Amino acid sequence: MSFTQFQKLPAYYRWPILAFVGIVVLALVQELTGQGLLTSTTTIQTALKWAMPILIAGLGGLLSERCGVVNIGLEGMMILGTWFGAWGTLQFGSPWWGLFFGILGGAMGGLLHAIATVGFGVDHIVSGVAINILAPGTARYLSDRVFAQMDGGSISQSPRVESLGGFTWPVLAKGPDLFGRVERLDWFIVSDVFGVLRGLLFQMSYLTAIGLALVPISAFLLTKTRFGLRLRIAGENPLAGESLGINIYRQKFIGVIISGGLAGMAGSLIVLDLAQLYRQNQTTGRGFIALAALIFGNWKASGVLAGAVLFGYPFGLSLRDLEGTATRSLLLVIAIALVVVMVWAFTKQNIADGILAGTVAVGSLLFFLFTNTAPSWLPGTMPYVLVLLVLVFASQRLRMPAAVGLPYRKGGS
């Protein structure tokens, strides 16, 4: 099958194939370096957990940008989500209430962004930055008024909150544990694939399940429903939409508020699933990484998932990797991937790109050969490096919504 044929396959064939290729590469590297961690159940679980905030916030960014509004305020909306997620849980005694209020808190940030950008035509970046400044201040002010009065809380931290918990898929991952059995057989590649699959199903948190379900839901919503088409025309050609009688303001408002709600959900996930308390600054820039995932994923729901997993995986791996050797073997994975890019570029007669990819591949390989353990900054920088590589090698293939970031006024044609 040639490359162009592959590209013509529908997305629900392409992505599993790519994922399988990825696992094969990981398994190969695992054999070469004698590492057991790369495809183990616990690593995949951790990676998935750490990918979720990026994924959900990235889907938030997707909905906002698809209706034409740049949402650089994702980070601020996530912070609102962390605070309200913790507050809702403590106030009403259930993490589900926390999730509800987290979404509401993020949506409030989205509403503010929508009023500024859609209602008043404020520059999207200015409004987004303002929200990113306002949100931590608001959260700290509220913490001082609320958490500081509670036992075990303070101006920068909430008391402990209950986790939402999760479930293990029966038969496949527990009881007969079919996947686990295959994983333990230690057959090359087959066991690796089942190790990954079992990692997905073992002790899956409810929020992870919801987050994964949101990917097909938002793809369906955007491409197959009337609502999605109206939303997208607001981001592609709002004047044409207006001429067809669509209320563009309304579409944009809805899109940005949902976007904020998703960002808030991502924030409350950090509180409810990962940390089990609110702590100032605990989003650590994941809103921006979500934007990177959005660009990486070419403004598509499935692409955002791929980006989130690619960014979450090295991070999750490095936390599990106490000796730092597994993270090091990722350098080999990068080198292999870049060699593929190089070959692809050369077959496309794209000499400059090919040479660049080859050089970086050699650099990565040398880095791998001359170190014993990976430096701790490596996983944190990977999202940015990957996005840079995508922008360098595939920028012509990226297609952002045509009217994103442009001011829209009714009757402006």
Added chain:
Amino acid sequence: MKRSWRLLLSMLAAFALVAAACGGGSDDVSTDTTEAAADGEGEAMEDEAMTDEEMAAMEDEAMDDEAMDDEEMAAMEDEAMDDEAMATGDFNVGLTFDVGGRGDQSFNDSAAAGIDLAESQIGISSSEAEPNADGSNRAELLQLQADNSPLVIAVGFLFENDVKTVAGDNPDTNFAVIDSPMLDFDNGATPFADNIAGLTFAEHEGSFLVGAAAALKSETGKIGFIGGVSGFGLIEKFEAGYIAGAKAVNPDIEITSSYITEFPDFDGFFAPDRANEIASAMYEGGADIIYHAAGGSGGGLFEAAKSVSEASGSKVWAIGVDSDQYNTADDEVKEYILTSMLKRVDVAVFQIIHAQAAGEFAAGNTVYDLSVDGVGYSTTGGFVDDIVDQLEDFKAQIIAGDIVVPTEP
């Protein structure tokens, strides 16, 4: 329609202004300072809840009949009663936190507890400040504090250089820096100026004792250490002492160490989610006791100890740091905290204020080590009661100089 829009907006704008002005983020001097500066009284209302809690924690400690606590109280009283009676003073003390500030239930809160005690015992007032997120306004905050206070206490070694500069500009104000000796080592280790004192701790000695406790209590022969931020020398002291203490008990013990971030990335002190993940990996790798020196990230370790214990059915332990974390941690996770390495920042803060009140402020470095109970271990919870004798034995040997604890791993 239009009117309601305006109303909504003006309300939002008003809320935004209030939030921006009062919250201030980690942005600027907190309101406490400005209020204190304005009315000269200090101790803003907001702090009361925290104060109560800490006072309660300190009282708890005082109530306990454990030998350790009695000794500590005795040590503090000795120091305080040196001149027959406790000195009093009604001056203002400028407590300048580092990024993160009050509320970490660890290092910074320990300093805050010292101030609170001094307020009730000595009668001083205080004003608090905390730098913005990138720490770029440290010098300005110190100057602001120096304008109102005869004594400025900077919490954290990152204030080193700014204190040197600001102290030169304010010769009539005394400065104390926690975690830095403030000595000019290029010049025969003399104090930088007559108004600069350093307050440092022998963290490695306290860590030695909890390391020994971990080795005595471990059933798997594997223990772990989680450091917040590597590469600037301080946290390595904790690790070195911990390893030395564990090896002193059991030379074959396996110790896994991991740091959350590397200098200059200080996220490692505020990342309970990452600490949770690292701790889970260590527990699953067979370690049954983990010690953390990661400030605000420690909560993640306690959480991991709880969830791993519940999932596997066999109890694993965590060891706290700086304050007695059994007292500050949530009830749900308390029972997993074996002991805590105490770093008595509160004692150091109290004593430097007392010295100022008595007119005995002295430049140079004061080291708080085991011999003055500046560091130690906690017994709250009673989990180490059976090994206290052995730990006290180690402690005596360290004080006597028979055991020299390394400061680098």
